[in-house]
Amino acid sequence: MTAESVSASPVRFEAVTKRYPGAHSDAVENLSFEVPAGEICVLVGPSGCGKTTALRMVNRTVEMTSGDILIGGRSVREGDPARLRREIGYVIQQIGLFPHRTISQNIGTVPALLGWDKEEISARSAELLDLIGLDPEYGDRYPAQLSGGQQQRVGVARALSVDPPVMLMDEPFGAIDPINRSRLQNEFLRLQAELRKTVLFVTHDVDEAIKMGDRVAVLKKGGRLAQFATPTELLMEPADDFVEDFVGADRALKRLALMRVRDVDLWTAPLAQAGDQAEPVRTAVAAAEVPYALLVDGENRPLGWLSDRDLSGEKVPATPDSTADPMIDADSVLRDGLATLLQSGSLYAPVIDARGRLTGVLSVEIVSDFLASDEASESELSAAERPHD
Amino acid sequence: MIEAASNGMMRVGAIDQSFFTDRSSGNCIQDNKLFCPGWVADNYDRYVDPTLQHLVLVGSAVAAGFLIAFALAILAHRHRFLQTPFLAGTGILYTIPSISFFFLLLPITGRGSLTAIIALTAFNLQIIFRNITTGLRNVPPDVTEAARGIGLTPSQILRQVELPLAMPEIIAGLRIATVSTVALATLAVFANGGGLGTEIVTGSNITFKTGIIVAGSIAVIMAIVFDGILLLTGKLLAPWKRKQAIS
Incomplete structure (x- = not known):
């Protein structure tokens, strides 16, 4: 040897x-x-x-x-x-x-x-x-x-x-x-x-x-x-x-x-771009997992959450009432994602990739479902692939 | 001391008449002043041989003391149970007054510088042995543990790690030993071993003081020079100690 x-x-x-x-x-x-x-x-x-x-x-x-x-x-x-x-x-x-x-x-x-x-x-x-x-x-x-x-x-x-x-x-x-x-x-x-x-x-x-x-x-x-x-x-x-x-x-x-955020099943939110017709967005929100619509740009980058008031007009406004913050990096671990949600007091946060594009929405419910499920044992990571925080 | 002299151990009874020959300095000697520079200028040549003898006495005694103490310290480092007997043994040698040692050795080694060197070496052992063992003991255990863990053999650990790290303390021991030996070697005259002691004893038989002061000063200067050389050697051999202070 x-x-x-x-x-x-x-x-x-x-x-x-x-x-x-x-x-x-x-x-x-x-x-x-x-x-x-x-x-x-x-x-x-x-x-x-x-x-x-x-x-x-x-x-x-x-x-x-x-x-x-x-x-x-x-x-x-x-x-x-x-x-x-x-x-x-x-x-x-x-x-x-x-x-x-x-x-x-x-x-x-x-x-x-x-x-x-x-x-x-x-x-x-x-x-x-x-x-x-x-x-x-x-x-x-x-x-x-x-x-x-x-x-x-x-x-x-x-x-x-x-x-x-x-x-x-x-x-x-x-x-x-x-x-x-x-x-x-x-x-x-x-x-x-x-x-x-x-x-x-x-x-x-x-x-x-x-x-x-x-x-x-x-x-x-x-x-x-x-x-x-x-x-x-x-x-x-x-x-x-x-x-x-x-x-x-x-x-x-x-x-x-x-567990990394990108490895769990994220929720989807209805998406809208500035100038879109507001009516179909209102319909989508009523049926969606996330009860709010996200305003995104042409590159699918989140710009802000659209409130009911934002959607009350005919068209989707360019400047919504609330920003998209906090946003969570898809590469971060679930623990940090949860911490971000809890710190900001929000139920939902957009998850973005390295280029800032939306990949889904993380909710507190996703985390609690994950903890209750056996998913963790199936999706085991080796140390080398494991996220470094 | 004079009793010892009259025992026939040394030759001081007959004082050389030339001792009083003042070739230039007026009446400094007649007035018996503390120090007569003129006398020194005329008589410095009488100190050359004793100084060289003194150097040999100190050099041999410290070198022999170091070699023996080093061997004992390494043995005691390997076999801890030897530490106490070695310390006790060298301690006894250390406490025996050198003069008595001369008498003890007389029947074996006779009169001369060998007797003096043996006695001075015996005196040195304790100081050097103590410092080497302390130096080795003070090597941080995590350093030796790491050395062992990465594959150094016990003798490699000793040579590459423990001795270099113990060096500052070993040098410190040599400095103490050398300075004390320079002083103690003036007693070699009682074993008929030569050295600066001859001039001091010659001088002490009379009221004239300049000779004693000159011989004593040479010894002091010798001690300071030796000390300085060892101090410098230590600094050169342990560059990491200096850098530590900077950071």
């Missing part, structure tokens, strides 16, 4: 058990699951559930007591642990950049261990700096000269240096403030859409697990697997009370973050 020949490998836990010397019970007990190549699997659970221990057994920074872990069919127990670790990307919460080395040298650590020559290493560092969106001049700086978020990006770049088939990330964004964390999560999902690594990701935050994971392994105390499922399954059908409790009472609402 060389870094060049494999871009991602499946990771398989087979009855993995860890008991620390002198402990009365297992830290991880009989853990079995498989992460398909190229997917993000999030290990989530309360503190002390053994998620970090489980992760560290993959690169043998913690040695398992029994069972086996296979990467691309090969046991991690074979061979020298240091060599194994060079083929597995590793990102930790405290980042652990080397303070005495420049950013380029930090990124080039593993390539240097593997005997790459200087030009190859500096070319790779430059490439990765570009990938994580840092200016090339950062290569000559020392870690202490970077912000926390920048340091964490460099930590990810260092883990990617030899294009490993598997990456381990132990609460990588846990020490970052919420705004930057969300940004880093989105950046990583974008990177992952491109790189398609097999990623094992540890967090204690359910929201992060649902956002980041293609699959989520929920662990409970003693390192037992409570549920291994896609985020949608986890929210729709928690396996037991523990998972249901851990996922939270608002799990139904969390599902709204899994």
Whole structure:
């Protein structure tokens, strides 16, 4: 298994058990699951559930007591642990950049261990700096000269240096403030859409697990697997009370973050252009799903809602009483669409595409119907396609 | 000290008549003033050899002390249980007064600079050992954890991560050790080890003070120069420390 020949490998836990010397019970007990190549699997659970221990057994920074872990069919127990670790990307919460080395040298650590020559290493560092969106001049700086978020990006770049088939990330964004964390999560999902690594990701935050994971392994105390499922399954059908409790009472609402507005069945409103005859519009409004007509321009871009007073004349006026705001981007997630509706106090909002053209109307009722239906489980998205908010 | 001298450990009884030969400076010596510049101008050549001897004493003692302390510190870093016995052992060596050490060593190594260097080295060990172990211990655990996690072997972690990060503290230890050794090496004269101590002891047998002041000043200047060189070396070897301050 060389870094060049494999871009991602499946990771398989087979009855993995860890008991620390002198402990009365297992830290991880009989853990079995498989992460398909190229997917993000999030290990989530309360503190002390053994998620970090489980992760560290993959690169043998913690040695398992029994069972086996296979990467691309090969046991991690074979061979020298240091060599194994060079083929597995590793990102930790405290980042652990080397303070005495420049950013380029930090990124080039593993390539240097593997005997790459200087030009190859500096070319790779430059490439990765570009990938994580840092200016090339950062290569000559020392870690202490970077912000926390920048340091964490460099930590990810260092883990990617030899294009490993598997990456381990132990609460990588846990020490970052919420705004930057969300940004880093989105950046990583974008990177992952491109790189398609097999990623094992540890967090204690359910929201992060649902956002980041293609699959989520929920662990409970003693390192037992409570549920291994896609985020949608986890929210729709928690396996037991523990998972249901851990996922939270608002799990139904969390599902709204899994769905884009354009993927639900939107309503249609009667449309009219300025100067149209008002009579047929009045008839259409009486029979429509949305009891108001929308004034649009020639490009189908919403201009405003037409009130009964607007339609009382012979022709449709060019300037209606109310604007079309708020309008919702078809690419946003349902949760944000609902938030927009609730904030503005309106029952309906036009949904527009990237060019501002109407694609339908979102109503509060659509959202509540979605929550009551099983649609969410059928329309599951993978992490890479999932909207980044 | 004079008792020690009369024990035959050193040759200070016979004072060279040339010591009092004043070739130019009028009656500064007769008046026994604190400091006679004219005398210094005429006699500076008598300090050349002791200064060179002093340099050799300090250089050898610090170098030997560093090598031994470094080896002990690495051993204690690998095997934590060695830390306490090593600290205790070097601590005892540190507290033995150098003069008594000379006497203890006399039957084994005889009189001469070797005896002096051994005693000074023993004195150094504790200071350098303590600083190296502290430096290694202060390396942030997340840095070594990351190093291990990305595939550095224990010896690579030591060479590429821990020692470079411990360097500022190691240099700090060398600075203390060097400055103390420069001062302490003036006692080498009691082991017949030469150095600036010879001029100080010669001077202390008489009421004339200029000789003592000159020898003492050379030692002080030597300490300051060594300290400065090490300080600079430390800054050159740890550029990341300076950049940190800027940001």
